[in-house]
Amino acid sequence: MNKLTKRITLSMHFGIFIFMINLITTVITGVLMYISFALGILNEKNITGIMVLPIITLVSCILIGVVVSACSSRAVLKNVREFIEATDKLSRGDFSARLNIRKPPEFRILSKNFNTMAEELGSIEVLRTDFINNFSHEFKTPIISIKGFAEILKDDDLSKEERNEYLDIIIEESKRLTSLATNVLNLSKIETQAILKEKQMFNIGEQIRQSILLLDSKFQSKNISLDINIEDCNIYANKKMLNQVWLNLLDNAIKFNNENGLVSVNMKKKEKEILITIIDSGIGISKEVVSKIFDKFYQEDTSHSTKGNGLGLTIVKKIIELHGGTIECESIVSKGTKFTIILPIEQI
Numbered sequence: 001m002n003k004l005t006k007r008i009t010l011s012m013h014f015g016i017f018i019f020m021i022n023l024i025t026t027v028i029t030g031v032l033m034y035i036s037f038a039l040g041i042l043n044e045k046n047i048t049g050i051m052v053l054p055i056i057t058l059v060s061c062i063l064i065g066v067v068v069s070a071c072s073s074r075a076v077l078k079n080v081r082e083f084i085e086a087t088d089k090l091s092r093g094d095f096s097a098r099l100n101i102r103k104p105p106e107f108r109i110l111s112k113n114f115n116t117m118a119e120e121l122g123s124i125e126v127l128r129t130d131f132i133n134n135f136s137h138e139f140k141t142p143i144i145s146i147k148g149f150a151e152i153l154k155d156d157d158l159s160k161e162e163r164n165e166y167l168d169i170i171i172e173e174s175k176r177l178t179s180l181a182t183n184v185l186n187l188s189k190i191e192t193q194a195i196l197k198e199k200q201m202f203n204i205g206e207q208i209r210q211s212i213l214l215l216d217s218k219f220q221s222k223n224i225s226l227d228i229n230i231e232d233c234n235i236y237a238n239k240k241m242l243n244q245v246w247l248n249l250l251d252n253a254i255k256f257n258n259e260n261g262l263v264s265v266n267m268k269k270k271e272k273e274i275l276i277t278i279i280d281s282g283i284g285i286s287k288e289v290v291s292k293i294f295d296k297f298y299q300e301d302t303s304h305s306t307k308g309n310g311l312g313l314t315i316v317k318k319i320i321e322l323h324g325g326t327i328e329c330e331s332i333v334s335k336g337t338k339f340t341i342i343l344p345i346e347q348i
Helices: 002-006 010-040 052-093 105-152 160-192 203-214 216-221 239-255 312-322
Strands: 200-203 227-232 232-238 262-270 273-282 326-332 336-344
Touching: 052 105, 105 160, 160 312, 200 203, 200 326, 203 216, 203 227, 203 232, 203 239, 232 239, 239 262, 239 273, 239 312, 239 336, 262 336, 312 326
Parallel strands: 227 262
Antiparallel strands: 200 232, 262 273, 273 336, 326 336
């Protein structure tokens, strides 16, 4: 029965609706004509003319048809009015608007698609608000810090050690501002790109090894061991962008790792794609947070005490997607985190 109902399309509903109006009009007209003859209102004397009865029947059908159509159309137009009201709410920025039209099937699909669209628009609005709030926080904090320590430096009674300490803080906060501005510009540039440019053929395995070497001092500072299993493979891609990906992921593997921890980097070629995994034995990420780590400005450390501005992984994901690849994150709290990147090997 449900399958049969799903197959009844809007056109069939419309056909049945018109048929029912005609049927009801005909039945009502017939009943009124019968009653009129039974009560003697119409008889052979007052319909002696050949066209009198057809004209009376026609006029009756028209009048009754108009009344029946007007009453019946209210039910049909109710759905249209509901849709108009919902779209009007949506246009005014009320993303809580929802439709619950069940029949006909096309209207049910319309309701479902409209509700999905409203939910997506609501999510985008929330993300936009969060982006503005987070950006304001990230931008404002170092400026306040620089201003505060610059004012303290005006004190002539400060010792040389204190003065140098405050200057170091100002330098660090300035670097933080520079990093924020650079990342925002990079993200903006990447997001506006529809086609990947400046591609070249290079050895991606060698590139990852060089990235590890660049961060060698950071690995040593936390006495982190390395387990590297990287194959050589040539890929046609944007070398500069992918280099940014490896540096960011490896830097995070160090930053959120424990002292004397372990970082494993594996890369192997699989038919027409490359599989890369970067695993650390660090603090891990909770299940609720994993789905949000690629969001703009998202940081699990809500106090913002950890260095960073929450844009690194967003940029990483955009770069990977721009190359036609995918990136996934798996993590267990206190056990570590695993990033899996799959990149297609594009032919020139």
